[in-house]
Amino acid sequence: MRNKWIDLWSLIRAGRPSIVMLAVSIFSALISVAGTLWFPLQTQRIIDGLGLGNNISTEIILLIVTLVGASVFSAISAFFLAKVGHRIVAELRCVLTLKMLKLPIASFDKVGSGERISRVVRDCESISELTTNQAVNLVTGLLLLSGSIVVLVLLDVRLTITLLGSIIAAFTVMIPVSFLLDGLSRKVQDRAARLSDLLNHIFSEIRLVKAFTAETRESQRCQREIEDLRRLGMRVSTINVALEPIISLAMTVAIIVILISGASRVARGEITIGTLTAFILYIFNVATPLAQLTNFSAELQTAKGASSRIQEILAEVEEFTPVSSPVNLSGQILEFRNVAFSYVTDQRAVLVDINMCFKPGTTTALVGVSGSGKTTILSLIERFYLPTKGEILYGNISISEFPLQLWRGKIGYVAQNAPIMPGSVRDNITYGLDIEFTNQQVISAAERAGALDFIERMPHGFETLLIEQGNNLSGGQRQRIAIARMFLRDPDILILDEATSNLDSETEYQVKSALDALMRDRTNIIVAHRLSTIMDADQIYFLDSGRISGVGTHHELLTSHIYYARLVERQFQKRKEPAFTEPIS
Ligand SMILES: Nc1ncnc2c1ncn2[C@@H]1O[C@H](COP(=O)(O)OP(=O)(O)OP(=O)(O)O)[C@@H](O)[C@H]1O
Numbered sequence: 001m002r003n004k005w006i007d008l009w010s011l012i013r014a015g016r017p018s019i020v021m022l023a024v025s026i027f028s029a030l031i032s033v034a035g036t037l038w039f040p041l042q043t044q045r046i047i048d049g050l051g052l053g054n055n056i057s058t059e060i061i062l063l064i065v066t067l068v069g070a071s072v073f074s075a076i077s078a079f080f081l082a083k084v085g086h087r088i089v090a091e092l093r094c095v096l097t098l099k100m101l102k103l104p105i106a107s108f109d110k111v112g113s114g115e116r117i118s119r120v121v122r123d124c125e126s127i128s129e130l131t132t133n134q135a136v137n138l139v140t141g142l143l144l145l146s147g148s149i150v151v152l153v154l155l156d157v158r159l160t161i162t163l164l165g166s167i168i169a170a171f172t173v174m175i176p177v178s179f180l181l182d183g184l185s186r187k188v189q190d191r192a193a194r195l196s197d198l199l200n201h202i203f204s205e206i207r208l209v210k211a212f213t214a215e216t217r218e219s220q221r222c223q224r225e226i227e228d229l230r231r232l233g234m235r236v237s238t239i240n241v242a243l244e245p246i247i248s249l250a251m252t253v254a255i256i257v258i259l260i261s262g263a264s265r266v267a268r269g270e271i272t273i274g275t276l277t278a279f280i281l282y283i284f285n286v287a288t289p290l291a292q293l294t295n296f297s298a299e300l301q302t303a304k305g306a307s308s309r310i311q312e313i314l315a316e317v318e319e320f321t322p323v324s325s326p327v328n329l330s331g332q333i334l335e336f337r338n339v340a341f342s343y344v345t346d347q348r349a350v351l352v353d354i355n356m357c358f359k360p361g362t363t364t365a366l367v368g369v370s371g372s373g374k375t376t377i378l379s380l381i382e383r384f385y386l387p388t389k390g391e392i393l394y395g396n397i398s399i400s401e402f403p404l405q406l407w408r409g410k411i412g413y414v415a416q417n418a419p420i421m422p423g424s425v426r427d428n429i430t431y432g433l434d435i436e437f438t439n440q441q442v443i444s445a446a447e448r449a450g451a452l453d454f455i456e457r458m459p460h461g462f463e464t465l466l467i468e469q470g471n472n473l474s475g476g477q478r479q480r481i482a483i484a485r486m487f488l489r490d491p492d493i494l495i496l497d498e499a500t501s502n503l504d505s506e507t508e509y510q511v512k513s514a515l516d517a518l519m520r521d522r523t524n525i526i527v528a529h530r531l532s533t534i535m536d537a538d539q540i541y542f543l544d545s546g547r548i549s550g551v552g553t554h555h556e557l558l559t560s561h562i563y564y565a566r567l568v569e570r571q572f573q574k575r576k577e578p579a580f581t582e583p584i585s
Pocket residue numbers: 109343345346350368369370371372373374375376377
């Protein structure tokens with residue numbers, strides 16, 4: 001079990017709080033608290049002075065200066081603490097985001113993106129709440145409480161005991177209620193997060209929802225969450241509604257108790273009327289910090305939970321990358337030697353005894369039924385995962401020995417759905433490339449990818465913003481943007497996960513010619529779905545349940561591999577009746 005205090009403290013330290021700002025803030029808080037402590041005493045002097053018929057104008061000016069000064073310094077203190085707090089959170093969010101980006105893909109298989117977003121947004125916010133508002137309250141509250149008690153004891157011990165007794169009695173009632181409230185508030189937070197997760201899923205898959213006319217079903221699913229949230233919210237409000245009269249009743253009782261016992265002592269001449277007034281004013285100086293401290297303890301629990309979750313992520317092992325590259329990373333043979341692989345989330349063997357060879361200047365197609373392990377092979381080449389057994393070699397050196405950035409920089413990956421990142425067309429074409437490209441280079445890449453025409457027709461050309469997931473682009477246009485990116489990247493190894501979706505013949509022709517140009521003189525590895533691609537390949541690996549069951553050219557496999565022949569017939573000659581009925585694997 002991790003120590004939550006250490007987790008929280010190390011996170012706050014990781015946020016690199018400014019010592020100077022903290023010092024300014026605490027110094028201002030001290031001045032403000034001194035003013036707040038002083039003003040009841042000043043009021044006492046004014047009242048007692050009035051009773052004695054003294055001139056009190058200087059005292060009144062002093063009171064005003066004290067009150068205004070206390071407020072100004074309280075604001076300065078709160079401002080600087082807030083500044084420190086926000087810096088801590090911003091720093092934490094950056095550290096956490098960078099850390100998550102450095103985690104291996106396997107880590108994302110275990111924890112979904114929704115939960116990760118919640119760590120960066122919500123958990124960091126809890127720590128922000130603690131380090132900004134709550135820390136301000138804690139510092140000023142503790143100072144005010146201890147200072148008030150000292151002044152009260154100096155003024156009158158008996159009345160102090162009466163005042164503290166009545167306030168503590170009131171808080172004894174309030175503390176369990178506020179803990180109940182805290183538990184409920186946390187439930188509200190969790191349910192709100194569930195609702196936002198659900199909404200996130202629904203809206204990111206809005207096409208699926210609409211295609212299956214599932215609007216009513218999804219809206220009912222949301223309604224259930226919204227209803228639960230409403231019920232919880234109502235319970236919080238009911239308790240709050242009950243708590244407020246309890247607090248004001250407790251304060252009234254405390255004032256009445258002080259007034260009664262104080263008045264009798266004034267009558268006996270043991271204290272002045274000014275002292276009694278000061279005591280009444282101090283009730284607020286004692287009660288307010290106590291309420292703040294109760295709140296602080298609840299927020300502290302939330303922040304401790306949040307910091308443990310954040311620390312869990314920070315403790316995860318990042319992708320391994322050696323620091324130096326021993327060889328020239330170009331034009332070498334890429335080879336799989338006895339590779340086996342299983343995903344950590346599912347111990348099943350996904351790849352078994354894979355031996356493959358990809359030569360520079362050739363095109364290799366990976367073919368097989370869905371789930372046979374083609375994409376997994378691409379992921380291993382990209383080093384998204386490490387083989388469970390065996391080795392992947394480049395120029396006879398294990399690819400795990402190359403610095404990750406250098407290795408991935410040699411590879412160009414055109415994914416099936418050609419993902420688009422938020423930003424302009426230009427940003428997307430130059431995505432992930434460190435070198436600055438001239439406009440002419442970007443235009444030429446777009447032209448070679450067959451994308452220039454449609455980009456120029458867009459409202460702002462290369463500066464047109466592509467909305468989320470490239471929804472303002474067609475599938476073929478997205479692919480051509482991805483191909484243009486590859487022309488700039490100029491990789492040695494080109495990996496293509498061919499789109500399964502059908503493009504119209506004109507677009508397919510454009511994409512194919514762009515790809516042909518891109519593939520020239522590279523090591524091309526294609527997960528192939530189109531017959532034309534397969535026929536053009538120099539060699540084909542046929543995958544069957546994670547094993548290679550055939551290798552050769554299209555014509556060789558057609559005659560030697562019955563499953564290949566059947567797959568070709570079934571997948572690519574769809575107009576004909578399938579020639580067989582039994583499953584392929
Ligand atoms: N992230 C993952 N975690 C666990 N299992 C996975 C993961 N990705 C894929 N698998 C499993 O590994 C096996 C091979 O999947 P893979 O995606 O490599 O197949 P594929 O041949 O590319 O399929 P398709 O042609 O449908 O894309 C499948 O059984 C799949 O369920």
